[in-house]
Amino acid sequence: MAKVWIERIFTDPEVYLLRIDDEKIKYFEASWDIPEGISYNAYLVKLNGANVLIDGWKESYSNDFLKALSNLIDPKDITHIIVNHTEPDHSGTLPGILNANKNRAKVIASNFAKKLLESFYNITNVEAVSDNQQMQIGEKTFRFVMTPWLHWPDTMVTYLDGVLFGCDVGGGYSLPSAIDDSDERTVEEYLPYVTKYIVTVIGHYKGYILEGAKKLSSLDIKALLPGHGLIWKKDPQRLLQHYVNVANGVAQKRKILVVYDSMYGFVENVMNKVLDTLREKGFNLVVYRFTDQHDSPVSEILKDVPDSRALVFGVSTYEADIHPKMRYVLYEIMDKANYEKPVLFFGVHGWAASVELTVKKILKDSKFKFVSFVETKGGKIDEEKMKQAIEALLKELE
Ligand SMILES: Cc1cc2nc3c(=O)[nH]c(=O)nc-3n(C[C@H](O)[C@H](O)[C@H](O)COP(=O)(O)O)c2cc1C
Ligand SMILES: [Fe+2]
Ligand SMILES: [Fe+2]
Structure with a gap:
């Protein structure tokens, strides 16, 4: 049984992490050796009159995802599902959730992701959002920022009250023994896996990493909640700077x-x-x-x-x-x-x-x-x- 973490991250707004540790995987994208494993992180935001699910897990963990989610909410009560990125390590559980939800939720994604959701899963009822579009949900303002090629052309991030839901942006390999960056040793052990993740997954698009980081620097980011690995509450800028350093190839002297x-x-x-x-x-x-x-x-x-x-x-x-x-x-x-x-x-x-x-x-x-x-x-x-x-x-x- 894969380890599942269900943790409340914030109380206002009420944000929950749903993380599963995939230690069975051997080759990410059927290419990259990752004996260290990878986690998939989804998030649930409970608001006044709205329950928003952000991203999901890999399809093979569909049952585990439904079970984990049901600890927090009746899936039928989910009102909105935000799909930041349609690669199946995050979107694979979407058909199962929509089914359990009786298709009541409004699915929100980028224009590009809308097309992919149709071709991957035959999901057609998607509200497409554009760059920097804001949406009132449950008395809160969500903002969607397009970050193309981080990792796919479809990719966006979601911003809510200083919290950035980054999906692949901010992710890393391995199964950290904690959920967040509060312990320095955990962070130091984890950062090389972030480097490995950046190079193998989005290294081809280095220019977009720098562009994306610049774009996100205009936001006041108090926490970064990515789709893989540690979440960043203490120092999200440290992780964003790490992304920039890797993209720039900042070297150790010797x-x-x-x-x-x-x-x-x-x-x-x-x-x-x-x-x-x-x-x-x-x-x-x-x-x-x-x-x-x-x-x-x-x-x-x-x-x-x-x-x-x-x-x-x-x-x-x-x-x-x-x-x-x-x-x-x-x-x-x-x-x-x-x-x-x-x-x-x-x-x-x-x-x-x-x-x-x-x-x-x-x-x-x-x-x-x-x-x-x-x-x-x-x-x-x-x-x-x-x-x-x-x-x-x-x-x-x-
Ligand atoms: C399968 C194979 C193909 C080789 N093809 C060439 C070749 O096309 N041209 C050449 O000069 N040497 C060729 N060699 C010889 C090696 O390049 C040479 O022995 C070299 O010293 C190998 O060093 P190594 O044993 O450390 O790999 C080949 C050797 C092997 C085993
Ligand atoms: Fe991806
Ligand atoms: Fe991913």
Whole structure:
């Protein structure tokens, strides 16, 4: 049984959190390894003459959601359902709730979400709202702010009396042992999972993160209640700033990310020398490798890009291309974690050097700054060339 949290967050207005901890999930969006799990957070706001449900859970938890909700209210008494985002990790429970509600509630969503609700679930009776539209519900003023591409084109957030219901905006992976940010240790343990969530889920739309953060900064936000992970009551600005820092790729001074593959140990020999040299220079190295003994989750590699100063790759030549695992890693980095950071390559081939051009092609349309590609036949690296390449990288970091 998945853990369910039902907690009253505020008394005026009366706001409840309904959170379920999905620890069964292995690959978010069928892509990203998340052994840490993810929670889905929905909210119920009880007002004078109105009961407003905001978002929901994944479809597989429909029964749990109805049960949890029924602890707080008869589903038939829900008067409004706000759908901030239609991705099924939040909207999957909507058909079941509407059924239990006998379709009495007014469903509110963006214009784009209205179309998606029809195509996903055949839900047609939706009131579409536009950017900054206000709506009086139960003697309170709700405001809807469009935040397109955070995470989908349909996405909006809902603002009520200083409380921002962010859905994907403000979310993170993992199952925090608390519901909010009041304990500093909980927050510190949680923030890396926020970074991983940002890069893997919305990293492709970094520009929109900055745009969205700017737009939301005009609101007086006293609390941020997202659709995943911790809620932010003590310091919501801290989380919004974290989103901005990740989008901007704000780096730790001495952190370098290293990723390599090695089928039979030749690339590894080269990279061990590279790692020793970088360590001697005082860098903190975060190393991921693909060998006949080790695999590395690409989601973790992506998480370590934003706060690295530079990226160093070791690649073997494989059928005149780069190793398939490294192809995937590079493709995802270019797509999800594309930053103005210097990158250095060490390539190893058996009989024909052929991948430098491939690598340059991959980097061509990215923001990354190509520093050098040091080619080696077999495992015997030219140490002078290696040192020169590392010096060139360090120059970029001055
Ligand atoms: C499946 C496979 C395909 C390879 N394809 C090429 C190739 O197209 N061109 C080349 O020069 N070397 C090729 N090689 C040789 C490797 O690039 C070379 O042995 C290199 O040193 C591998 O380093 P590693 O054992 O650390 O992965 C291939 C090796 C394997 C196992
Ligand atoms: Fe989403
Ligand atoms: Fe989500």
